Amino acid sequence: MATTKVPEVRDITRIERIGAHSHIRGLGLDDALEPRQVSQGMVGQLASRRAAGVILEMIKDGHIAGRAVLIAGQPGTGKTAIAMGIAQSLGLDTPFTALAGSEIFSLEMSKTEALSQAFRKAIGVRIKEETEIIEGEVVEIQIDRPATGTGSKVGKLTLKTTEMETIYDLGNKMIDSLSKEKVQAGDVITIDKATGKISKLGRSFTRARDYDAMGAQTQFVQCPEGELQKRKEVVHTVSLHEIDVINSRTQGFLALFSGDTGEIKSEVREQINAKVCEWREEGKAEIIPGVLFIDEVHMLDMECFSFLNRALESDLSPVLIMATNRGITRIRGTNYQSPHGIPIDLLDRLLIIATSPYTEKETKQILKIRCEEEDVELSEEAHTVLTRIGMETSLRYAIQLISTAGLVCRKRKGTEVQVEDIKRVYSLFLDEARSSQYMKEYQDSFLFNETQSAAMDTS
Amino acid sequence: MAVHSWIDVLKLSKKTALVHDGKRKIHYLLTDGRELAEEYDLKTDELIVRKWRHKSPLGGQSSWQVEVGETLDFTASFDSDGIKESSSNPVFMRKDTKSSFQWRIRNLPYPKDVFSVSVVPSDRCVIIKTSNKKYYKKFSIPDLDRSQLPLDGSALSFTHANNTLIVSYKKPKEILSLEQELLKELKKLKGTAEGDVDCKTQ
Numbered sequence: 194m195a196t197t198k199v200p201e202v203r204d205i206t207r208i209e210r211i212g213a214h215s216h217i218r219g220l221g222l223d224d225a226l227e228p229r230q231v232s233q234g235m236v237g238q239l240a241s242r243r244a245a246g247v248i249l250e251m252i253k254d255g256h257i258a259g260r261a262v263l264i265a266g267q268p269g270t271g272k273t274a275i276a277m278g279i280a281q282s283l284g285l286d287t288p289f290t291a292l293a294g295s296e297i298f299s300l301e302m303s304k305t306e307a308l309s310q311a312f313r314k315a316i317g318v319r320i321k322e323e324t325e326i327i328e329g330e331v332v333e334i335q336i337d338r339p340a341t342g343t344g345s346k347v348g349k350l351t352l353k354t355t356e357m358e359t360i361y362d363l364g365n366k367m368i369d370s371l372s373k374e375k376v377q378a379g380d381v382i383t384i385d386k387a388t389g390k391i392s393k394l395g396r397s398f399t400r401a402r403d404y405d406a407m408g409a410q411t412q413f414v415q416c417p418e419g420e421l422q423k424r425k426e427v428v429h430t431v432s433l434h435e436i437d438v439i440n441s442r443t444q445g446f447l448a449l450f451s452g453d454t455g456e457i458k459s460e461v462r463e464q465i466n467a468k469v470c471e472w473r474e475e476g477k478a479e480i481i482p483g484v485l486f487i488d489e490v491h492m493l494d495m496e497c498f499s500f501l502n503r504a505l506e507s508d509l510s511p512v513l514i515m516a517t518n519r520g521i522t523r524i525r526g527t528n529y530q531s532p533h534g535i536p537i538d539l540l541d542r543l544l545i546i547a548t549s550p551y552t553e554k555e556t557k558q559i560l561k562i563r564c565e566e567e568d569v570e571l572s573e574e575a576h577t578v579l580t581r582i583g584m585e586t587s588l589r590y591a592i593q594l595i596s597t598a599g600l601v602c603r604k605r606k607g608t609e610v611q612v613e614d615i616k617r618v619y620s621l622f623l624d625e626a627r628s629s630q631y632m633k634e635y636q637d638s639f640l641f642n643e644t645q646s647a648a649m650d651t652s
Numbered sequence: 653m654a655v656h657s658w659i660d661v662l663k664l665s666k667k668t669a670l671v672h673d674g675k676r677k678i679h680y681l682l683t684d685g686r687e688l689a690e691e692y693d694l695k696t697d698e699l700i701v702r703k704w705r706h707k708s709p710l711g712g713q714s715s716w717q718v719e720v721g722e723t724l725d726f727t728a729s730f731d732s733d734g735i736k737e738s739s740s741n742p743v744f745m746r747k748d749t750k751s752s753f754q755w756r757i758r759n760l761p762y763p764k765d766v767f768s769v770s771v772v773p774s775d776r777c778v779i780i781k782t783s784n785k786k787y788y789k790k791f792s793i794p795d796l797d798r799s800q801l802p803l804d805g806s807a808l809s810f811t812h813a814n815n816t817l818i819v820s821y822k823k824p825k826e827i828l829s830l831e832q833e834l835l836k837e838l839k840k841l842k843g844t845a846e847g848d849v850d851c852k853t854q
Contacts, residue, residue: 327735349738356781356788360738367735389734420790 213273213592216566220278222246234562235278237555238271244546245275249282252512255482259510261501263490263540265517265533266548269588272516275548276486279514288317288432288483288511294492305500306456312504313433313462315511317481318469321426325386327361328423329354330397330416331378336368352382354417367391381414386422430481433509436465466509482511490515491534494526498539505542515543556583556591563592569599570609578615586624594618658798659830662837669841675700678838691721697835699748719794720746742787749820751828753793757817760787764812769819771805778808780819795827 220242221232228235228242235242241264248262264272280289290311297307329352336348348363350371363371367389374391376382379400384391395412441457472478487493493501504510515535522534531537551559557580564571571579575598583591598614607614623631632639666681671694680688691701701721722745743758757780760767768781777792796803807822823831 350735353785354788356785358786359741361735362738364734364736384735386735420788 214277217277219282236558241546241548259505261513263515263543263545268518270548290315291486294489315483315485316433317430319479327384328417329421330381485511486514491517491519567596572609590624753821755819761815769810771803
């Protein structure tokens with residue numbers, strides 16, 4: 194008998210994955226900008242964190258435009274972590290744009306265009322706009338899923354105020370976001386009609402029962418009055434780039450077909466700059482300079498660097514943070530050598546923060562934080578062994594071993610990672626140094642061996 | 653004085669007229685950048701459609717906002733992803749007659765004594781309420797606002813038949829004379845009979 198397999202319907206609630214820097218929650222400074230040894234996921238690097246804190250204050254102030262900071266240091270010393278820490282402590286309202294140096298090289302867009310777009314993404318404009326919102330208490334929410342598990346869902350949402358009641362038809366996206374927000378009957382919600390953004394205001398008082406189990410953060414609110422649909426003035430932050438895009442689109446019905454915007458004309462940008470300055474003088478808008486973070490900045494070439502020189506002079510430019518792990522090296526696009534692969538004239542404009550290699554104690558602490566983040570329990574000896582590995586090979590390699598060792602441990606039905614598990618993954622996966630060693634020993638038996646070595650000789 | 657200022661605004665605007673499909677269609681481009689489109693019946697000179705469009709502060713163009721006539725909601729078919737009112741809900745539209753402003757709300761299957769319609773002069777609006785808490789609507793009369801005329805509760809009346817609530821407000825004589833004057837002005841505009849007209853909308 195053939196049983197048709199019904200695919201399991203899984204709603205995307207919130208997928209949280211663990212990234213390389215997801216343990217960073219801030220810079221870990223106290224009010225006097227003094228760094229704490231271990232705080233908010235940050236360990237050690239006291240001097241550079243303090244420096245980053247000063248920069249952070251400058252960004253929050255928002256008066257200084259076009260400053261640039263370079264974070265330089267060896268691989269795996271927390272350069273990206275510091276940048277992420279700055280981003281986290283800035284909060285949601287300040288734009289933070291991160292890109293890697295190699296991202297700007299594209300066939301569809303010139304390098305300088307990609308850089309100017311990145312610059313303009315990092316400048317926010319807070320502006321009042323009137324939008325239509327629906328505000329009401331959920332009476333009923335009904336979602337019909339097709340029996341096969343695939344295909345589009347249809348739904349109905351009944352909302353009410355103290356005066357009226359309306360039924361709404363729901364599309365797929367709206368159903369997804371409603372189930373993501375876990376909206377149920379009795380909740381008071383607002384829906385932004387233009388963007389479809391849902392926010393829960395709380396639960397209605399009329400639904401409050403004495404014996405209901407409620408989270409501590411559940412708020413009770415009154416059922417809204419009057420009409421369901423209202424026009425409200427909301428303040429929101431848009432980036433200069435978004436304003437550029439709105440104004441550069443082909444008007445009329447052609448706008449439906451033009452998906453990507455490509456390059457934006459400089460006249461459009463100038464017009465918008467003038468308009469934004471006008472708004473600011475009239476008090477209609479507020480400019481929030483944000484942060485542009487360029488990782489692996491040595492990947493930029495000479496043209497980009499000279500563009501940066503010029504772009505930093507504009508009073509509408511964000512604070513630029515760059516990171517590099519190179520020493521004295523060739524500037525891309527030239528034959529000149531320069532520190533960090535950055536021309537001297539640009540280096541002259543930079544404040545440079547240096548990071549230094551972690552000590553054994555700090556490495557141990559970082560590994561502990563990562564274990565918590567990745568939900569792996571480590572025995573004391575295993576921890577010491579892993580720290581040794583981290584010191585002798587690299588911190589990144591040691592971090593890689595955490596979750597792999599965790600898996601090995603789980604397969605043998607253990608609860609705590611022992612030294613054996615670490616040993617096992619250490620033998621399974623080579624680190625960089627052992628891999629190079631292996632290469633040297635068995636170079637002759639690899640493919641393209643002869644051509645490779647010839648090329649090596651000439652360089 | 654105030655009555656005249658509105659008609660002066662219209663007179664100063666750039667007008668394009670077009671006679672098509674038994675309707676006289678007029679497009680105004682006001683001096684402040686707003687666009688106004690009106691359609692009149694050729695035989696009876698009744699206003700069929702009046703809609704507005706303005707530039708959003710960020711520079712994008714908003715969709716047409718219908719003041720009089722039926723809302724043609726063809727955009728809804730493009731994004732079925734979002735949220736829209738179910739077709740079983742009451743539909744609110746304005747449809748004027750010669751002598752009064754009139755609003756029709758369809759899909760209201762409740763008896764007449766449920767409804768109450770009143771004028772709130774302080775907010776300059778009319779409120780429709782239902783005692784069974786199913787429908788509530790607060791709306792202003794833009795014609796009166798533009799001419800800065802007061803709202804009068806005695807001019808308001810309503811009837812209910814065939815699941816439709818009809819609210820009427822008798823036009824004051826200032827509005828009637830203004831409309832006469834405007835109509836005379838519009839008839840002087842010679843419109844292209846057929847086909848596309850290039851109007852400066854951008």
